[in-house]
Amino acid sequence: MPKTLYDKIWESHLVEEQKDGTSLLYIDRHLVHEVTSPQAFEGLRINKRKVRAPKSTLAVVDHNVPTSDRSKGIKDKESAIQVEALSKNCKDFGIEFFGLTDKRQGIVHVIGPEQGFTQPGMTIVCGDSHTSTHGAFGALAFGIGTSEVEHVLATQTLIQSRAKNFKICVDGKLPEGVTAKDVILSIIGKIGTAGGTGYVIEYCGEVFRNFSMEERMTVCNMSIEGGARAGLVAPDQKTFDYIKGRPMAPQNKDWDKALAYWKTLFTEENAKFDREVYLNGDDIVPTVTWGTSPQDISPVTGKVPDPKTEKNEDRKKSMLRSLEYMGLEPNTPIQEISIDKVFIGSCTNGRIEDLRAVAKVVKGKKVNKQVSAMVVPGSGLVKIQAEKEGIDKILKEAGFDWREPGCSMCLGMNPDQLKPKERCASTSNRNFEGRQGRGGRTHLVSPVMAAAAAIEGKFVDIRKFS
């Protein structure tokens, strides 16, 4: 029977499968960060267990780190303890660790690909739901809880059940100003925030083939916002070119062997998907979220919806709650919503291409006086590259705050937070209540839409912005 890409990766990692479908899956690579790992290492110590494959594991601090000057360390005591705990755990268990002052430090899902740690056909896990990002390379990558982190550290395997196959196909050509972020927000708007539950998504079609690796990562990153633990794009020449020469990529003869294998990683013709959804790229528009779930999307030219027109009672209740939290009136045009803050960064949109696109929009312009805008590079290496290209200068001249790398205001575990009722145009991935700070109001947008909003002080249609 013809196989999907997911079937191939799943089957090649099966250590054993019980009759009821419970399977032991081998894990090739494990990324670790400071927030979801301390209890796992504690568990290993209590039970006198070792890390089975330290060389397959890479650790970094990202969630809790300040993005302001770090020369004096971390002021917040609890954050400092957590960061220090990871450093010690890595030392004790022999795991490679990128600490606070390492130039390779950055968001875990930015540094994996950047180092060549992420490769096609692998199984990759991390105690973080946005691990789906690595699926952009044709790797089966998904987020796990801390108990599973401990399980992988101890056994290099996970107990799993096979997921169903979900094909999302976007053909056509995206209009100018429409980005990968708008594509994934449109997909989530269509399938809903639980639409992908129990599935692994494969993104197929012309739009994804034409996407750069950065754009594919943006899409795969938010698979979890559509309920799917993992999203995949079949590897191609762009994937191979991106990986080649990176520090942890295969070298010399190994490269040739790896490449031959990677070229076998595609969905075979007539393979069966359990669900298929088709979108036309030409119809996708710049998108803004209005509510407190990533599925609450509107075209930038649209209006805040009116719960009165919603027939489903549960949905109506949920919309009313969202609008109250967001401080929005039904039928308000999206382009009349003023903002207080702009956050550009995160594992969704904190890569070099995102920063280049932002710089292009804001060059020679000034951030609106009502707005405080910050740019947080996804990693130290992204920051260095941006500075080499003069992107930092353009951003600073426009009035953006240029920060040190980390997760920052995507989840606000560090001091970068929204105050109650502050409204933010954010390139991150979640607009949940309180996500960016208690009472904070998040609108998810693409980097270019966030950049234009920073200049105008409200949402504008990037297609008409000059």
Added chain:
Amino acid sequence: MKKFERFKALAAHVSIMNVDTDMIIPKQFLKTIKRTGLGAGLFYELRFDEKGNEIKDFILNQAPFNKAKILISGKNFGCGSSREHAPWALLDFGIKCVIAPSFADIFYNNCFKNGILPIVLDEKLVKELSELADKKREIEIDLEDQKIHKGDNQPIDFDIDPFKKECLIKGYDDIALTLNKNQKISIFEDKKKTLTPWLYT
């Protein structure tokens, strides 16, 4: 892990769809390096105002629901972040079972690792149970027989993966179970080293 035993208790009904793990346990509680004590942060922003005063309207602040051992909620419960702090917070608060029409995958799995039973039921049945909960009627959870008893001789059946059920009932440490298969893992690893050698250099 503590064995999951049949129990009878009051359920609290949190009538919200898409309850995310940020809502269950906000960011400021993730800085801990321990698994315990997180009950204080459960649904923090729904339970306490900005000054830290209890919000009386919220169900988990109202007696007798502040002692509830079962939570009933809306579709897609536990979506968002993979933080296991969410089930840790529920457990620390005393919640041993969550009933909803559907759950997000990672949260669902995380529950089993901590001795919490998540039960998926048809929306109509969830509604029926939530009405009983609102009337402060206790219900009994019987995992062994996969039944919810509500005192009317018409118990509700529920489905569960047999392996997950066994782990809960017996309180298995699944790392120990997997470590028993160490030899099998080594054989698999040796095979992989031949097939994909670049992963091991």
